[in-house]
Amino acid sequence: MNIQFRESLEAASPPTTKTAIADCDIHPARATRTELYPYLAKRWQHHLEIYGVHAYQGMMEGPPYPKAQPNASRRDAYPPEGGPQGSSLSFMQKQLLDPNNVQLGVLNPLNTGQGIRNHELSAALCSAINDWQIDKWTSKDNRLKGSIVVGNEDGLSAAAEIRERAGDKNFVQVLLLSRNVEPLGQRRYWPIYQAAEEAGLPVGVHAFGFGGNPITPSGWPSYYIEEMVGHSQCQQSALASLVLEGVFERFPKLKMVMIEAGFGWAPSLAWRLDKVWQRLRSEVPHVKRPPSEYIREQVWWTTQPMEDPERREDLFDVVNWIGWDRLLFATDYPHWDYDEPSRVLPAGVSDANREAFYLGNAKKLYGIS
């Protein structure tokens, strides 16, 4: 190993920015394998020790592709006290929250209890993750807000978890992943949308997941780089399903946040949906308006991975279609494809749009004053 680490944090601090920002995709990690046990009934602790978990995907241990950097994370994000990247609140404060003037940080825990075939275990793990978010993170730093993680494949228990957490100011959204057993618009997931709508909570759909389906629509690819671009394909299917199954029609106050799959594809997907809907609308008469209308009214997008075309005008064209009021800045800390706040937005954006991009949209969507 030829990895060496900084002698002091100061030597490695990223450039600081004075602009206050929201970071809408932060990944907190567990320091130890058993860190959730205090939040799990003995029955489930023993179950985990004896049987482990049985996921929908074939690869049981971690994600199916290598991740370019250890734990898919920045190599400078190991906490000094040990443990994986993202597992230390004090180090996250020093490395991310303080220097970047983060006023609102939305936590999206991954590798939780989602996508597990045993639905009771899935629900127990998700509930434990939610308790853990309060105990370890949100109650200790009021800039941080949690996402309610739910056992996504069992809509009823997921809805129960949402209702139990509704009104709890530690949480600002419900968290789903993009790879599920079925496309996200299907009926089994509707109780989740109903409960989220009732609670007034946006539903975040983060890239990844353990639905067991191939990572691309044409099968399992050879390379991690194909998985990276596959996230946008997956989210396109999810979004088309949400529109065409009538989720947005049925739940008009539902707000969806598409997390970590880019947004440059949004206009072309909407254009294509509109075009075919004009010709095939009798197949889906419950979709009463052009698909693009639902998308523009009910969907938000986190920025990381920030689109980075050669010509900034191309970026502005896309954002102008989506709306400057729809983008939520995100770093994806501590993951390796982290976006540095001071470096992602090209020049030529008005002060009002910059403020909305970095902070205003997120505060409004998540109800943070």
Add this chain to the structure above:
Amino acid sequence: MARHVIAAVDELPPGTRKFLEIDGRPIAVFNIKGEYFGLMNRCPHQGAALCEGPLIGLAQSKDPGEIEYTKLGEIIRCPWHGWEFDIRTGQSYCDPRRFRVKAYPAQVEPGARVVKGPYVAETIPVKVESDYVVVEL
């Protein structure tokens, strides 16, 4: 171009690197099999502390299925986004026109010259009997 003593040779054995700040600039100096290289420790892409990444080789391919792996231990890979730079030159292989990291010459000077010369170590006690790694910037 000023010269700065950054370490006694014994303090920077082969396979190690040292991070320091000189004139407000973050610098990293590497000892690769007895050769010394200095680089600006800031990735030109988004500003990460570039030199905290691993040293790898350069993978190139003329045709699919043919992989040539050269420059072993001479390519630094950014700890954030994995951009790769040649530590001898600072050149990026993915977009050499737009992205280059500043390289600084580094070499060993005999202790006697370090003490007498125009460049005097401020923070490192200089012993005349030792050799010192010196970086130019």
